[in-house]
Amino acid sequence: MLSVAVLLLLAAASCPVDSVELLQPGSVLLQPAHTLTISCRVSGYSLTDNSYATGWIRQREGKLQWIFHQWGSSSGSFRQADALKNKFRFSRDMSAGTVTIQGQSLQSEDSGVKCETLTQPDSVTVQTGHTLSITCTVSYDLGYWTAWIRQPAGKGLEWIGVKDTGSSYYKDSLKNKFSIHLDTSNKRVTLTGQNMQPGDSAVYFCARATVTQSVTRPPTLFSFMPCSSDSDSMVTLACMATGFSPSGASFSWTRNNTAVANSVQYPSVLKDDVYTGVSQIQIPRQEWDQRHLYTCNVEHAGVTKAVDFMKPIVFHQLPNLKMMTTEENNEVTFSCLANEFSPNVFDFEWLLNNVQIKQNTTKEFSTPSKSVKTANGTMFSAASFLTLKEEDLSSKDKVTCKINVGKGINEAKRMKPKNMGLNVTVALQHFLQ
Template sequence: MFHLTRLLLESPFSVVKKPGETVMISCAVNGFDIDGEYVHWTRQKSGKALEWIGRHSRSSEEYSSSFASRSDLSYDESGITARLSIRSLTEGDAATYFCAHTHCDALDYWGSGTRLTVTSEAPVPPALVPMVWFNSASRDKVTLSCLALDFYPESLSFEWSDASGAQLDSVRYPTLVCTVEDLSSESLSIKWKKNGNEVYGHNDWVPKQLGDSYSAVSVLKVKSSDWDTEAVYSCEATHLGETYTKKASKALITVTLNPPSPKIMFSNGQVELECIISGQDNVIVSGTKMTWYINEQKHASGNLEEVTAFEGSQYSKRSFVTYNYSDWWTVSKVRCSAVAEDMGPVVRDLTVNKGAGTEPKVTIHMLPEKETSQEASAEVTLVCLVSSDVVQDYYIAWTEDVGQSNSAYFDGITFPPRKTQNSYSVISVYTTTKEKWTGGYIFYCNVWPAGRENRMKSIGVSEAMGNSADCADDGGDEDEFSSLWFTASSFLFLFIFTLSYSLMLTFYKVNRLAVCV
């Protein structure tokens, strides 16, 4: 009978790398035959769906097209450690990476995950606070703890050793510390709550006099599973009949930094940056301070919207910063930082890839006619491919021309720069109707390279013009187009896959239980 006794990650709980470096993540496995069975690799960015990277046995490898160009899957010589390597890291690779094994055609056995942080910022070492706990019921045992404070980035691993330097086994817990200061007397009681319900097992240090006042400390160890599911913990300190409460959570808020809308940029020559914070606690969302940094310099406060409720229990707040494009083209990095009480800053960055001034090639295509329904309301999908020999961002907007002198601009779905066969490419997908496609409309792809003062000449396509057009009549580009079209197809597949993955997996596993024993 098949049995998997162990599947876990032996690499550190977290890894920190700089942009451009290579990371190797290992997964120690046993209990199955690697010659005939697969280990899968996935990753998950904060607040996003899982992304499948690839799978491998001893003799074969398969990769997602999004990772094939700079990822390698392998085993060590012993055959008990699977390895994932990713080259040329960017900040967009920051995520938690998992190994998994299939059982009854489902990913049932998962590793605990390795968190990868990619940052160019200088690390800040932690302040370490040693703590000794005595158990009154077991006078012969002492628990030693180490508390790490004020470090960056958040990735951290611990190692213990004895006086001789020999390594010791230890357990890593998320630890909450509640400090109470400026007490007028020793009278104090402390309660801890998780999601509003009282929890026990905390360790309290009796108030100590410091000068003219007293201070006390209470420490609560929490389960990693509870901390990772964003449970909200409260420390309630009661002194002389009055209760004071502070809350803490792994993520009391989430922060999203949206890139500029090409539609707005082309329509009025302005660049609008939007930073959104959201959370379940209206008081916390309302009290969160949002700060903008442009080119690593603190920027004047943006325009704030009032807090609004959405999706029932969620609250959000938005901050906007607006630039004229004449000023925006000098910007290379944007940061939105959100700080709530009793919580470290949550930071989101946007890096503008300006390239090196090389002239990109713009090509616009329609999906093959045979793949498009003949009904008038059927969708027609157009793809604009912008390629150059360096990594560069492009702002891409679409227009529909039926003879108007001033056509409105529309946003498509634009994907980040990606390495293709002989170049780097950016893909924008736009959907229209069969009725418009056959009704004489011309569809234009409008491209504005990041860092350029002027936009490029628009490229149009229509049914009368054929199913593709480009900015230059160059020969010998069929191989490159095939590579780019494969990339576009891959992006479309992944976009749909990430939206439906969680639902499909849950549905499949529920039904699978009836047949898999």
């Protein structure tokens, strides 16, 4: 059993926080490899207020480690510790005013902190009204943030400020009392406090915040339609958003620009630091056949993308069929060439005297289709070949090659080959449905 103490931290950029309350459980016990979930309810400020950032840190044996924090609004700046970004997740419920941390597969070592070495004096005594100066010597480059936090006896943690070589931030109510100074050559970070009073007595911590700016990646949308056969009474439309970060993509659907509510959204899946989300909706086939416009809208980080669904108009064109024959080694090979047809849904069929030839009694194979761009759109061509023994054919036999394309049928018929001393005729017949 491991005991986890994860502490909520509030940073205010420009507003006083004297009336702010952060309410969370004192401690949580859980088994190793289990999931940690802690929620905190805030009051005195709104999670949508860009003046405030709410974050989490953890502590053991007097050491602190920053986990992450986020400024107000749904798309507010989010920062997190590199080493912990795959272990902990952060979520907020704006309406309820709660922030939640979730840790995956926690181990005994997660009861505490793993961090760079930060060395500071055990205690400092300062006269009332005098200046406090505490120096922390670190083992890392000061291009990383170093934070100062204090904990008065019997009270919770209070964030003072954070600084790196390029920027600094302070709690609003303490920014006139404390300042942080860097000595980059000696890797020292000094906290200076002015006019110290008895109420400033506390344990002061320096802590490294190995943070990264969370990169917002917009989703790429894909549409899938329809996921059903022509005989089904319902059609399923699916919308997939991929490659987005952070999580939190929201799906919605419209029919002819009017919202519909019978869609399903599945939880986003994290892989390679980006998320994939899927939503689907079922609609009556009659509406699909009538070509109503359905739209999948995906809102992420304040930006909405959309992809439209409408039954496409399929261009039907029957192919030009040509048949050729060759004979070799007492066998006759029939070649059936189908040129420029659409759509790319087809199958060949061979008949002898109008009776379908069984494939297991002949040599028959067809080629995959090949596409070509034309003025009428994309057209396709394919070929099929049939080989029969010469002794199985008579002068009166008729071999038929049939290709079924969509709802159209085109046939080419050829008598026994001319080079066998027989007349050759080619007939094209069109059967349109």
